[in-house]
Structures are given as C-alpha cells and as structure tokens.
Amino acid sequence: MxxxxxxxxxxxxxxxxxxxxxxxxxxxxxxxxxxxxxxxxxxxxxxxxxxxxxxxxxxxxxxxxxxxxxxxxxxxxxxxxxxxxxxxxxxxxxxxxxxxxxxxxxxxxxxxxxxxxxxxxxxxxxxxxxxxxxxxxxxxxxxxxxxxxxxxxxxxxxxxxxxxxxxxxxxxxxxxxxxxxxxxxxxxxxxxxxxxxxxxxxxxxxxxxxxxxxxxxxxxxxxxxxxHNPAAARHLNAWNLLEGTAWAGALDTSAGMLPLSRPLAEGAAAQIALRFDQLGVSDLDAVPGGRSHFTARYVTGEFNGPTALSFFRAPDGALIQVVDHLGDPRLPELTEGRSYALHYAPGDALLFEGAST
Ligand SMILES: Nc1ncnc2c1ncn2[C@@H]1O[C@H](COP(=O)(O)OP(=O)(O)OP(=O)(O)O)[C@@H](O)[C@H]1O
CATH class of the missing domain: 3.40.50.300 (P-loop containing nucleotide triphosphate hydrolases)
Structure with a gap:
C-alpha cells in the first residue's frame, strides 16, 4: 500500500x-x-x-x-x-x-x-x-x-x-x-x-x-x-452546478428558487448539482407533475454518435448540459434562442454547502 x-x-x-x-x-x-x-x-x-x-x-x-x-x-x-x-x-x-x-x-x-x-x-x-x-x-x-x-x-x-x-x-x-x-x-x-x-x-x-x-x-x-463535493463534480462532465443562497427553504439561484433537500441556515451559500441525464426539457407551461424546474435558454446541440448534448444558458450565463441517448430519445424538438423548463426529480439533486471557489 x-x-x-x-x-x-x-x-x-x-x-x-x-x-x-x-x-x-x-x-x-x-x-x-x-x-x-x-x-x-x-x-x-x-x-x-x-x-x-x-x-x-x-x-x-x-x-x-x-x-x-x-x-x-x-x-x-x-x-x-x-x-x-x-x-x-x-x-x-x-x-x-x-x-x-x-x-x-x-x-x-x-x-x-x-x-x-x-x-x-x-x-x-x-x-x-x-x-x-x-x-x-x-x-x-x-x-x-x-x-x-x-x-x-x-x-x-x-x-x-x-x-x-x-x-x-x-x-x-x-x-x-x-x-x-x-x-x-x-x-x-x-x-x-x-x-x-x-x-x-x-x-x-x-x-x-x-x-x-x-x-x-x-x-x-x-x-x-x-x-462528494463541487470540486469533484466539476471534473465530471455529467454534472451541472447552480449556486445560490438559502432563502425561505429554497436556494435562490440565478435560475430561480430551487427546493432544498435538507434545511440550511438562511443566507447560507450552497450549490445544487444536477446530472445531465437526469434533466428533462419541456415547454415552460408543461412541466411534468412532481418535478422541480428552472428556466434556461437553448443555445445549441452537439451530436456525438450514440448520444447528443443540448446546451442551455442559465440567466447568470452558466452553461447547462442535457444529454439524450439516440436509442431512447426523450427531448422535444428544440429551437435556438427559446427558453425552456429544465426539470428534474427533487431527489436526484445533490446539495453542497458553501460558495464556489
Ligand atoms: N519546476 C517547477 N517550477 C515552478 N513551478 C512549477 C514547477 N513544476 C510545476 N510547477 C507548477 O506547479 C503546478 C502543478 O504543476 P504540474 O506539472 O504538477 O501539473 P499537472 O497537473 O501535471 O499539469 P499538466 O496536466 O498540464 O501537465 C503548476 O502551477 C505548475 O506551474
């Protein structure tokens, strides 16, 4: 050893x-x-x-x-x-x-x-x-x-x-x-x-x-x-990080108020990590029930053979990636420049306390 x-x-x-x-x-x-x-x-x-x-x-x-x-x-x-x-x-x-x-x-x-x-x-x-x-x-x-x-x-x-x-x-x-x-x-x-x-x-x-x-x-x-932490998540292409401040039981991020999986002190800095295959995309008024969501603008797509990546911009400019598998496509037809709801099961989000460094 x-x-x-x-x-x-x-x-x-x-x-x-x-x-x-x-x-x-x-x-x-x-x-x-x-x-x-x-x-x-x-x-x-x-x-x-x-x-x-x-x-x-x-x-x-x-x-x-x-x-x-x-x-x-x-x-x-x-x-x-x-x-x-x-x-x-x-x-x-x-x-x-x-x-x-x-x-x-x-x-x-x-x-x-x-x-x-x-x-x-x-x-x-x-x-x-x-x-x-x-x-x-x-x-x-x-x-x-x-x-x-x-x-x-x-x-x-x-x-x-x-x-x-x-x-x-x-x-x-x-x-x-x-x-x-x-x-x-x-x-x-x-x-x-x-x-x-x-x-x-x-x-x-x-x-x-x-x-x-x-x-x-x-x-x-x-x-x-x-x-286990944002530093590790940042090295993995699959994870999207959104940072914000805890407020009234939610995380106040540039993309909107996202629910917290556990209570945090008011005003505490934290980050929510969302995996690119666990994010769904829908029109703003058609978010499936029971899913948390935020709004982001579709920028462009990238075809990688068996998978396709779609890139969105959160309001603070953060790039959000969503992956689709061609064998089992699940994303709707997307229009560049349009805003969509990116939604996820609340239990899939990871919560990290502390500000990004
Ligand atoms: N001989 C040296 N003198 C001064 N600074 C050094 C020296 N060797 C490495 N560093 C610095 O130490 C840090 C780590 O360097 P290192 O070469 O170990 O990184 P790395 O992860 O192997 O990078 P890469 O993947 O680009 O090779 C860097 O900031 C580098 O500039």
Missing amino acids: LNLSGVTRRYGETVALEDLNLIVPDDTYMSLLGASGAGKTTLLRLIAGFEEPNAGQISLNGERLDGKAPHRRDIGFVFQNFALFPHLTVQENVEFGLKYRETGACADPKELTERAADALQLVGLDGFGHRGVGEISGGQKQRVALARTLVTEPRIVLLDEPLGALDANLRNRMCDELRAIRERLRVSFLHVTGSETEALTMGDTVAVLSDGRIVQADGSTELFTRP
Whole structure:
C-alpha cells in the first residue's frame, strides 16, 4: 500500500500540492484525474523520488520513501513520451533497466535476454526485440516503455498520461491492454490523466486532484453517480452546478428558487448539482407533475454518435448540459434562442454547502 500523508510541495510562491492525503491500495488500478496544472506530474515525481516534498510523508508498505533515491524505491515510471533510447533495439531498451540497476543488477547475458523476452511477451511484443525503436508504432513504443519498467519488478507503477501520445483508436485498445497486463501482474498502477472518460474507464478507483489536494477517491461508479463535493463534480462532465443562497427553504439561484433537500441556515451559500441525464426539457407551461424546474435558454446541440448534448444558458450565463441517448430519445424538438423548463426529480439533486471557489 502506498500512503501519502500531509504532502505539500511548493515552487516559490506556487503551491503545487497542499496537505495532500492519498492511499493507493495493493493490487489496484487507480486513476488520478486532474485538470492541467492541478499538480498531477508533481505528485508522481514526488512518489518516484525525482523531487522531495516540503512537508508530509510518503511510505510504501509501511516503509518511508521520502529521502530515498529514486532507484532505491522499487517504483516503475512510464513517461508520457515513453523516453526510449533511440539508438538501442527494443530488446536492449528493456534490458537496460535490469543491467544498470544499483541493487540486483543482472549481469548474466542469458538471464538478461530471457527476462527481457518475458517482459516483451507480457506486453504482447513477442518477436519484436530485434527491431529498432524507430521501426515500431506509437502503441508498440508505449508497450516497450511498459516492458522496460515491468522487467525490474516494481512494487508500484506510475504512468504519466500514458495514452496521451496515441491516436484515439489505439488509445481505446491500449486501455484494455493496460488493464489486462496489470491484472496478470497484480501490482498497483497509478495512472495520471486529464481525461474524465479515461480515468473512469481505467480505474477501479479514481482519485480527483484539484488545487493540490485529493478532493475524492472512490470507485468509478460511486464517483460518477455521487461526487462528494463541487470540486469533484466539476471534473465530471455529467454534472451541472447552480449556486445560490438559502432563502425561505429554497436556494435562490440565478435560475430561480430551487427546493432544498435538507434545511440550511438562511443566507447560507450552497450549490445544487444536477446530472445531465437526469434533466428533462419541456415547454415552460408543461412541466411534468412532481418535478422541480428552472428556466434556461437553448443555445445549441452537439451530436456525438450514440448520444447528443443540448446546451442551455442559465440567466447568470452558466452553461447547462442535457444529454439524450439516440436509442431512447426523450427531448422535444428544440429551437435556438427559446427558453425552456429544465426539470428534474427533487431527489436526484445533490446539495453542497458553501460558495464556489
Ligand atoms: N519546476 C517547477 N517550477 C515552478 N513551478 C512549477 C514547477 N513544476 C510545476 N510547477 C507548477 O506547479 C503546478 C502543478 O504543476 P504540474 O506539472 O504538477 O501539473 P499537472 O497537473 O501535471 O499539469 P499538466 O496536466 O498540464 O501537465 C503548476 O502551477 C505548475 O506551474
């Protein structure tokens, strides 16, 4: 188990990570989701030992890692650009890590060859060992980078945006392969990404990093259906947030008075989160019974194949998304510029106390 406790990392005035707590359990695939600049790479660099935290502790299976040199940590790192040696063959790239490691270096040429071949087989690159790095595809480079890390039998593997350099089709295939390889090895993978879809697809658990802290770490279904705070909800495309002030048992928002699911003190700031597949659309005078609603203007639609997104503007300018599934369409014909009632079951709304930051 990897345990980060109270980890802070500053660069001059910039606080990249602040009092961050995270547990990566054994034998798990964890995604780390965060926007650009959230501190994802910094976090991986601290775990790998390329940098040290200003405060806090990092331990692996109870043993302190901070202060230990990177090559003594038994942690694998797969870089976004793969960082392969261009003048070496695929096999030599994989052997490199084993040959030159400080402890447990392997000098026996036969063992080196065998272990590198095993690692290449594990990532599906049997028979590619003799090729130059310039003679293989992007997806294959990715797998060589993984094999080079896995051959050293790390206790945990850190992957920094590992699919970022691949085209969309290959990315989908590598998603499946990465999961399958990890399941065979049973070591933990910590996979950093800025893509919500990738994080939810890959991770048994998804940790959301926002402003230098983990705001939620949960199973992907739990995170998607029940974000615990606005910071986590904001990272999920599915959730619309409306902010306001509690007043007379409702939340006074720019879109109107919305009912509160629990009482709040008069004047308290709060946000209501509504999921895009739980919002219905109707004419203003035709809101179905028992549904809460607010008014918003239809802006435009976006067709994504099996789903279509409709975008509305609340009076404060906030963009509200509603999703429709083409197999089961439920939205009426919409006219750009016209106002509609967006309605929802009151029990579906999540209520978060506090103002947006
Ligand atoms: N060496 C450095 N010197 C100064 N500031 C830094 C340094 N490295 C990172 N930062 C700052 O720390 C913050 C976190 O950076 P980091 O690279 O960890 O973010 P990230 O989530 O990986 O972003 P991206 O997805 O864009 O790569 C940013 O504000 C960044 O500008």
